[in-house]
Amino acid sequence: MARGFLILLSFFTRIPVGNKIEFDEESYVKGLSLYSLMGAVIGLLLAVINLIFNNVYIFLLKGLMLTISYIxxxxxxxxxxxxxxSDGIFSGRKGGRIFEIMSDPHIGSFGVLSLILVVFSQIILFSYADVYTVFMMPVTGRLSVIVASWGKKYAKDTKGMGTLFIESINNNVLIINLLTALLFVLIFPYRLTFLIAVIATLMIAYFMSCKIEDEIGGMTGDTCGFILETSQIIFMMIILFLKG
Known part of the structure; x- marks a missing residue:
């Protein structure tokens, strides 16, 4: 499982984990139980950036630096x-045509708009977020992907990058990731606030995955990315709303 965790870090982040970490399907699958913990590693790095820029008086600078750091x-x-x-789901097309649009290397108008909204939302929300929210954001985002993929099948007939991920999310993987996130919630202040925000985000993420399943028959690696980024923004918005 430890090797699988390092594979996750090497695959889903740019954190240097050594050149000797080669992809191993069995270890990768075992490592999925630590997917939320990988989010905690990202969150820890972001928390450090947050502390460095927390007292900077230029408005939105902290949010900008956190967004750049996260990317x-x-x-x-x-x-x-x-x-x-975004290009595929919001195109108004159905079935295989959605996959064609999603596979097109050229970005469309909905794709551009989604990136603008995600990046600007992160800058603004990060600017108002405390260090605990900054830490929990990537944890909740990755847990949302686990929840969204649970019970789903890979949508495409051909195998893709997300096939192994989606088809490996079983009850054990789900429970371990949920417990990992719960542990972090319990050790932080504002436990009830964070618990409500995490639960609400997970419910929305699962609802989004069901709507995506209705459109294309399942999940893909691209839709996992969409749910992750969207869930992180939703989580920070809920936190600010509850604290406001």
């Missing part, structure tokens, strides 16, 4: 899926 740490891997999913 740098993750390599923007999920932003690509967000754009592709």
């Amino acid at each position: 740098f740490i993750t390599g923007g891997i999920h932003l690509d899926g967000t754009a592709d999913t």
Whole structure:
């Protein structure tokens, strides 16, 4: 499982974990139980950035630096899926035509709009977020993907990058990731606020995955990216609303 965790870090982030970490399907599947913990590693790095820029008096600078840092740490891997999913799902087309649009290397108008909304939302929300929210954002985002993929099948007939991920989310993976996130919620202040925000975000993420399933028959790697980025924004908005 430890090897699987390092594979996750090497695959889903730009955090250097050594050149000797080669992809191993069995270890990768075992590592999915620690997917939310990988979010905690990202959250810890963001928390450090938050503390550095927390007292800067230029409005939105902290949010800008956190957004840049997050994109740098993750390599923007999920932003690509967000754009592709937006182009396909919001195109008004059905079935196979949606997959064709999502697979098109050219970004469409809905993809551009989704990226603008995600990036600007992160800048603004990060600017108002405290260090605990900053830490929990990537944890909740990755847990949302686990919940959204649970009980779903891979939508495409051909195998893709997300096939192994989606088809490996079983009850054990779900429970371990839920317990991991719960542990972090319990050790932070504002436990009830964070618990409500996490639960609400997970419910919305699962609802989105069901709507996506209605459209294309399941989940893909791109739709996982879309749900992750969207869920993180929803989580921070709920936190600010509850604290406001």
